[in-house]
Amino acid sequence: MMEERITDIMKRIEAACERSGRDPSEVTLIAVSKTKPLHMIEEAYGLGIRHFGENKVQELVRKCNDLNDAYGHSIKWHQIGHLQRNKVKQVIDKAVLIHSVDSVRLGHMIEQEAAKKNIICDVLIQVNIAKEDTKDGVSADELIPLFMELIRLPHIRVRGLMTIAPYVTNPEKNREYFSKMRQLFIDIKTKNIDNGLTDIYFVPESFNILSMGMTGDYEVAVEEGATMVRIGTGIFGDRDYSDIR
């Protein structure tokens, strides 16, 4: 069952790439395993999945520890949910990428903890592209100011942008948002950061991740340039929130 689902998703990603003249190797599938038990993660791993997304720090850390002996660093954990500053310390050396940086204060906390551990932390800036009250992330207007602050922090590497598009039944409705995200992404990538500024830790070549698209809309997201799609239900089935530890 999971095997068919993953095969179908891979095919659809390939087809979306073909339609938009992209190479499927540009797109990474992140299996969103929140609320799902370890055996399902192991099953997905057995089917070739290496990237897993969690939205709660406690759950990511617990699963990372539980699977560490068997799989170690071959499983790549992604922190995709909102990150509180007091949880940064726990997750920073477990997650390969934090998708959800949306404030200078959070950036400074990541900088501080990464410096202590002498690591460089890869992050994305989360953009609330549809300006939904219920969603985290900066507005398009706040993006550049936040970006300019984050690239001054030596232990943070800004790798790209992330968004959670509105919940829709017709994915075409999100196309304009994905397209806007790609435009913001390109604007930053090609931005000529004033050479007169010193202590800038921005590397345009490593600004290469656009994380957007979920079960309901990933094909449109890929057509519009997503390099990471985050798929939960489409791989693992519906989530049951009643028995979360």
Ligand SMILES: *Cc1c(COP(=O)(O)O)cnc(C)c1O
């Ligand atoms: C849960 C979640 C997903 C996956 O959602 P599905 O609709 O189940 O594919 C993707 N991104 C984030 C940030 C999530 O919290």
